[in-house]
Amino acid sequence: xxxxxxxxxxxxxxxxxxxxxxxxxxxxFLVKNFDEPMAVLLNVEEYQALLAHVESAQPPKTPxxxxxxxx
Numbered sequence: 001x002x003x004x005x006x007x008x009x010x011x012x013x014x015x016x017x018x019x020x021x022x023x024x025x026x027x028x029f030l031v032k033n034f035d036e037p038m039a040v041l042l043n044v045e046e047y048q049a050l051l052a053h054v055e056s057a058q059p060p061k062t063p064x065x066x067x068x069x070x071x
Contacts, residue, residue: 001046003030008038 006029011018021027022041029041042050 001028001042003028003040005030005032007031008033011041 004027006018008031011029011031018029018041022029022043026043026046028043028046030037031039031041
């Protein structure tokens with residue numbers, strides 16, 4: 001998945017056009033404010049597929065909080 005950087009000011013100015021690109025052309029955007037990442041815009045189908053993948057992943061056998069410390 002290629003993230004196309006976009007300044008938050010461009011998103012504010014061209015919201016409908018950007019969202020149409022996300023929905024119909026399946027483009028994914030990395031929204032930035034003063035060069036700092038703020039959010040990712042991706043279409044609903046890709047989001048649902050990503051969520052299903054994460055939910056189907058096996059949890060770790062030992063939670064990180066319970067792992068013994070190495071000295």
